[in-house]
Amino acid sequence: xxxxxxxxxxxxxxxxxxxxxxxxxxxxxxxxxxxxxxxxxxxxxxxxxxxxxxxxxxxxxxxxxxxxxxxxxxxxxxxxxxxxxxxxxxxxxxxxxxxxxxxxxxxxxxxxxxxxxxxxxxxxxxxxxxxxxxxxxxxxxxxxxxxxxxxxxxxxxxxxxxxxxxx
Amino acid sequence: xxxxxxxxxxxxxxxxxxxxxxxxxxxxxxxxxxxxxxxxxxxxxxxxxxxxxxxxxxxxxxxxxxxxxxxxxxxxxxxxxxxxxxxxxxxxxxxxxxxxxxxxxxxxxxxxxxxxxxxxxxxxxxxxxxxxxxxxxxxxxxxxxxxxxxxxxxxxxxxxxxxxxxxxxxxxxxxxxxxxxxxxxxxxxxxxxxxxxxxxxxxxxxxxxxxx
Numbered sequence: 001x002x003x004x005x006x007x008x009x010x011x012x013x014x015x016x017x018x019x020x021x022x023x024x025x026x027x028x029x030x031x032x033x034x035x036x037x038x039x040x041x042x043x044x045x046x047x048x049x050x051x052x053x054x055x056x057x058x059x060x061x062x063x064x065x066x067x068x069x070x071x072x073x074x075x076x077x078x079x080x081x082x083x084x085x086x087x088x089x090x091x092x093x094x095x096x097x098x099x100x101x102x103x104x105x106x107x108x109x110x111x112x113x114x115x116x117x118x119x120x121x122x123x124x125x126x127x128x129x130x131x132x133x134x135x136x137x138x139x140x141x142x143x144x145x146x147x148x149x150x151x152x153x154x155x156x157x158x159x160x161x162x163x164x165x166x167x
Numbered sequence: 168x169x170x171x172x173x174x175x176x177x178x179x180x181x182x183x184x185x186x187x188x189x190x191x192x193x194x195x196x197x198x199x200x201x202x203x204x205x206x207x208x209x210x211x212x213x214x215x216x217x218x219x220x221x222x223x224x225x226x227x228x229x230x231x232x233x234x235x236x237x238x239x240x241x242x243x244x245x246x247x248x249x250x251x252x253x254x255x256x257x258x259x260x261x262x263x264x265x266x267x268x269x270x271x272x273x274x275x276x277x278x279x280x281x282x283x284x285x286x287x288x289x290x291x292x293x294x295x296x297x298x299x300x301x302x303x304x305x306x307x308x309x310x311x312x313x314x315x316x317x318x319x320x321x322x323x324x325x326x327x328x329x330x331x332x333x334x335x336x337x338x339x340x341x342x343x344x345x346x347x348x349x350x351x352x353x354x355x356x357x358x359x360x361x362x363x364x365x366x367x368x369x370x371x372x373x374x375x376x377x378x379x
Contacts, residue, residue, distance in 0.1 A: 004251050006256060019188060019192065045207075122186060
């Protein structure tokens with residue numbers, strides 16, 4: 001059986017997860033937003049033919065991975081003048097303080113740690129599947145994700161301390 | 168092996184709350200997606216909700232026109248699932264696509280509109296039901312007919328029960344005015360939106376309420 005669920009449910013249920021994945025991969029900004037849009041647009045296109053038993057979230061995360069690659073490649077071409085860029089504001093127009101800190105801390109991680117966190121921790125893909133996407137072994141993905149999370153935790157622990165002390 | 172440092176009060180398992188998104192981020196992206204989907208011809212069923220004197224309404228349209236108006240008691244989720252199964256699962260909330268329909272309904276409830284001028288997609292009905300529903304807009308605002316009179320109007324005077332079914336399964340209530348059909352004894356008969364809704368609409372049309 002092919003998919004009979006309203007697509008809107010996929011956006012409601014998995015929109016946030018896909019945005020977190022895109023942000024972790026591409027940084028908090030218009031690139032992540034573009035990847036999110038391209039992901040859901042491609043998903044909408046394929047939706048009616050999708051098997052009903054598909055793990056929709058994992059499928060969307062894999063689509064997001066491909067779209068993130070496209071966006072990264074597009075960055076190189078972005079230097080060319082573009083005639084009619086659509087007018088829009090960034091959804092990051094006025095991010096919360098904490099949100100901004102977290103995403104810049106993620107962006108500061110080494111690439112492999114960032115990608116492991118994106119696809120495994122945030123996207124929910126198993127270590128082995130994440131390894132297929134970002135290369136290396138499941139074990140190395142596990143280590144990269146753990147190292148990245150450790151760095152993030154340390155950053156927050158340090159932050160919590162400084163926040164509490166008078167300067 | 169690197170020794171695991173003590174992390175104290177910091178949670179050991181990452182949760183999505185540790186990676187917060189700003190409020191409204193998804194809404195902005197969703198609205199943009201609806202625009203792109205429409206540009207690419209992928210917005211096969213768009214919908215929005217609307218508050219009204221007869222409770223929240225769900226309005227859905229295809230590229231052809233308004234395809235469904237639903238009352239809350241029908242269950243919006245169930246209605247959307249039916250649309251996904253019968254028309255296309257490419258269903259997306261896209262309020263701007265239903266601006267015209269929402270505006271006309273608001274005017275109607277405010278007593279400022281007596282007939283609807285909206286493109287309709289009648290593909291959810293077929294056969295005799297569709298035929299009956301096509302004739303219902305001939306019953307003018309503020310007037311009512313009996314099920315029997317409607318049967319006569321469509322040239323099937325004995326099909327009174329079938330007319331009742333056609334009214335009960337009208338996918339476009341309000342816009343296709345099945346609420347203007349009553350029993351021969353003057354009682355309300357049935358209504359998809361409930362009898363209270365039916366009498367609110369009849370009151371409205373008799374000038375009882377809301378002549379704003």
